[in-house]
Amino acid sequence: MLAVNDLHKSFGDVHALRGCSLSVERGAILGFLGPNGAGKTTAMRIIFRLLRPDSGMVTWDGDEIEPDDLLRFGYMPEQRGLYPKMRARDQLGYFGRLHGMSKSEAAASAVSWLERFGLGDRQNDPVEALSHGNQQRVQLAAALVHDPELLVLDEPFSGLDPIAAGTMSDILREQAAAGKAVVFSSHQLDLVEDLCEQVAIINFGEVVVDGRVDELKDASPIRHLELEIDGDPHALIADLEGVQGTLTQNGRLTVIIDAATDIRGFISKAQDAGKLRHFAYTSPSLSDLFREAVR
Amino acid sequence: MTGLAALWQVAMREVRERFRSRAYLITSGLTVLIVLALIVLPQILGSDTEEMTVGSVGAGNDEIIATALDLGNANDEPGDPPSLAVDVTEYDSRDEAIAALEAGEVDVVIVDAAELILETASGFSGSSVADGLQRAAGAVQIQAVVEEQGQQAADIIELLTSDPLEVTTLAEGDPAESEGRTIIAYFGLLLLYMAVLLYGTWILTGVTEEKSNRVVEVLLSSVRPWQILGGKILGIGTLAILQLLLTIAVAVGALRATAAFDLPPVEAGIIANLLVWFVIGFLLFAVLFGAAGSLASRTEDANTIAMPMSLTAVAGFFVSISALNDPDGTVAVVSSFIPLTAPFVVPVRAALEALPAWQYAFAVVISLASLVLLTGVAGRIYAGGVLRFGSRVGWREAWRSADE
Numbered sequence: 063m064l065a066v067n068d069l070h071k072s073f074g075d076v077h078a079l080r081g082c083s084l085s086v087e088r089g090a091i092l093g094f095l096g097p098n099g100a101g102k103t104t105a106m107r108i109i110f111r112l113l114r115p116d117s118g119m120v121t122w123d124g125d126e127i128e129p130d131d132l133l134r135f136g137y138m139p140e141q142r143g144l145y146p147k148m149r150a151r152d153q154l155g156y157f158g159r160l161h162g163m164s165k166s167e168a169a170a171s172a173v174s175w176l177e178r179f180g181l182g183d184r185q186n187d188p189v190e191a192l193s194h195g196n197q198q199r200v201q202l203a204a205a206l207v208h209d210p211e212l213l214v215l216d217e218p219f220s221g222l223d224p225i226a227a228g229t230m231s232d233i234l235r236e237q238a239a240a241g242k243a244v245v246f247s248s249h250q251l252d253l254v255e256d257l258c259e260q261v262a263i264i265n266f267g268e269v270v271v272d273g274r275v276d277e278l279k280d281a282s283p284i285r286h287l288e289l290e291i292d293g294d295p296h297a298l299i300a301d302l303e304g305v306q307g308t309l310t311q312n313g314r315l316t317v318i319i320d321a322a323t324d325i326r327g328f329i330s331k332a333q334d335a336g337k338l339r340h341f342a343y344t345s346p347s348l349s350d351l352f353r354e355a356v357r
Numbered sequence: 358m359t360g361l362a363a364l365w366q367v368a369m370r371e372v373r374e375r376f377r378s379r380a381y382l383i384t385s386g387l388t389v390l391i392v393l394a395l396i397v398l399p400q401i402l403g404s405d406t407e408e409m410t411v412g413s414v415g416a417g418n419d420e421i422i423a424t425a426l427d428l429g430n431a432n433d434e435p436g437d438p439p440s441l442a443v444d445v446t447e448y449d450s451r452d453e454a455i456a457a458l459e460a461g462e463v464d465v466v467i468v469d470a471a472e473l474i475l476e477t478a479s480g481f482s483g484s485s486v487a488d489g490l491q492r493a494a495g496a497v498q499i500q501a502v503v504e505e506q507g508q509q510a511a512d513i514i515e516l517l518t519s520d521p522l523e524v525t526t527l528a529e530g531d532p533a534e535s536e537g538r539t540i541i542a543y544f545g546l547l548l549l550y551m552a553v554l555l556y557g558t559w560i561l562t563g564v565t566e567e568k569s570n571r572v573v574e575v576l577l578s579s580v581r582p583w584q585i586l587g588g589k590i591l592g593i594g595t596l597a598i599l600q601l602l603l604t605i606a607v608a609v610g611a612l613r614a615t616a617a618f619d620l621p622p623v624e625a626g627i628i629a630n631l632l633v634w635f636v637i638g639f640l641l642f643a644v645l646f647g648a649a650g651s652l653a654s655r656t657e658d659a660n661t662i663a664m665p666m667s668l669t670a671v672a673g674f675f676v677s678i679s680a681l682n683d684p685d686g687t688v689a690v691v692s693s694f695i696p697l698t699a700p701f702v703v704p705v706r707a708a709l710e711a712l713p714a715w716q717y718a719f720a721v722v723i724s725l726a727s728l729v730l731l732t733g734v735a736g737r738i739y740a741g742g743v744l745r746f747g748s749r750v751g752w753r754e755a756w757r758s759a760d761e
Contacts, residue, residue: 073761107744110577110578112574112577112578112744113744113761114760114761129581132578132579133579135578135579137574137575137578137579138575139571139574139575139578141571141574141746142571143570143571143572143573143574143575144570144572144575145374145567145570145572146570147374147378148374152373152374156366156370157575157579159366160363160366160367160576160579160580161579162362204575
């Protein structure tokens with residue numbers, strides 16, 4: 063298990079982290095969310111000992127992370143980094159060897175990942191000759207080539223088309239299913255909601271929300287009530303208790319309402335008011351939780 | 358994986374990729390071609406006969422010119438082409454002859470067996486010709502005196518070209534060997550200078566490129582800064598030494614094949630001394646270039662940051678050239694104790710045997726101590742600078758960042 067405990071980090075006057083804690087078990091995927099500049103990359107760099115925290119600690123399976131542990135971790139930094147003139151296969155083999163693989167292991171793994179990504183026939187091309195999307199694939203392969211126990215990916219979905227994003231999601235699921243702990247940051251919250259059972263939301267250097275997505279949703283103090291009806295829905299909700307706000311979009315009214323409000327009688331009232339085209343009562347989406355958390 | 362294994366992987370990548378990039382093969386090929394050209398071309402193009410063109414004005418010059426020719430060819434073996442050939446052009450007036458000299462038609466003008474005119478006093482062309490004519494003029498005068506006493510002209514020539522005095526120097530060993538030492542020292546100096554500027558720049562730009570294309574962040578997620586910097590220096594240093602050995606092998610081979618001149622006899626100790634100082638000198642500059650490279654995010658910035666180091670190498674080179682001429686001078690002595698100039702100066706002075714043992718020992722201690730110190734400082738600056746992307750990082754900022 064990766065555990066990040068109460069990290070604090072300042073750069074001069076800038077407090078990049080002020081209490082960052084999160085954890086992820088083997089076999090789980092954690093979505094690490096937060097606005098730009100909230101401290102995600104700083105926290106990831108601290109995990110890989112690229113930065114030293116002012117206080118706090120990062121542990122792997124209960125022990126503080128030592129340089130040798132890093133050989134069992136895979137990292138994909140936000141700013142992609144490959145040698146442009148080096149062949150894709152050699153490059154992956156090199157990263158494999160730097161993580162302690164033997165020459166033959168590294169070479170075999172490099173080729174198998176390139177084939178997996180459909181780059182089997184491009185393995186002898188220099189990376190600069192590959193398209194942007196294919197370079198991204200090689201970058202991901204560089205984080206995976208040594209079969210790490212922990213994967214930390216900074217914005218792995220940025221710049222990917224929907225098909226490539228789908229492949230990326232599949233690989234992350236597969237890695238988790240194989241018993242790896244996976245942490246990734248992203249701004250694509252619908253994707254995260256699809257992929258992760260757990261999220262940690264960081265704002266101004268502090269993790270403000272942390273837990274299982276379904277539990278976070280249940281625990282939310284609000285619900286969304288969506289109505290599409292012939293006639294005036296506003297009249298209908300006039301005597302509803304705990305309404306916090308409304309939003310009309312494409313003829314559909316969304317009511318933000320206290321989770322405590324009992325709406326059992328409301329459905330039949332709505333049906334009586336006119337033809338009911340759409341009715342939904344849901345927990346807020348991850349995007350809503352996110353907006354709430356970083357407001 | 359142990360620390361050295363990762364460093365080795367980094368070094369091997371440098372060697373493999375630079376072999377593949379062709380830049381290394383091209384530089385090595387060019388160096389070999391230049392060395393070959395310097396040795397072989399004079400053999401093919403140059404003839405053994407020195408041609409001299411003399412402008413003659415007035416009377417009495419013929420005898421001097423003929424004597425100069427006899428003097429120049431006195432030691433020729435029968436059957437060989439003559440060492441000296443003279444082409445004489447007569448001019449009616451001194452002015453006409455000077456015009457021809459200015460036009461480059463003649464090397465020297467002799468007037469009335471009494472005056473020699475050269476284009477410049479210190480120029481290379483013409484001065485050896487003038488020396489020959491001076492000697493000949495002297496010979497003609499002596500001849501005039503001794504002829505009265507019945508001596509033959511041929512005897513005078515023989516007298517003047519008789520065996521030269523044997524030269525001995527106060528330094529131990531024979532003069533041929535110390536000439537050899539000078540040549541070896543000069544070549545060693547030149548090769549170190551080239552290696553520092555060429556391969557030092559490779560280290561500099563290599564570090565900057567890894568930073569600018571961000572691959573360094575991936576590397577540092579599993580490897581420590583000293584392993585990357587150390588591996589890079591080891592890899593590029595290996596390439597530098599390979600090229601050095603190749604150049605030496607080609608030069609020796611070409612000299613043997615063409616018999617351009619006899620290889621000077623040298624002790625293995627001098628070569629070993631050169632190699633040791635080559636390694637010390639290269640490493641001193643390499644760690645500094647590596648640190649400088651970590652401060653820049655663009656190659657252009659890197660060259661600016663490394664300018665003081667490049668200039669120091671240039672200064673070291675020129676100080677050593679002057680040390681070749683004046684190995685006991687103040688400049689030579691002082692620069693033996695300055696870490697970045699010592700690798701240039703000390704081997705030259707040692708080869709010329711102008712370096713007291715205590716100075717040698719002191720220079721070694723200073724250089725090794727500063728190598729250890731600079732490696733520590735440069736490693737820390739590298740570690741602090743290489744992850745600070747964006748604009749150029751200051752030396753002090755990088756030093757402080759190493760704690761972050």
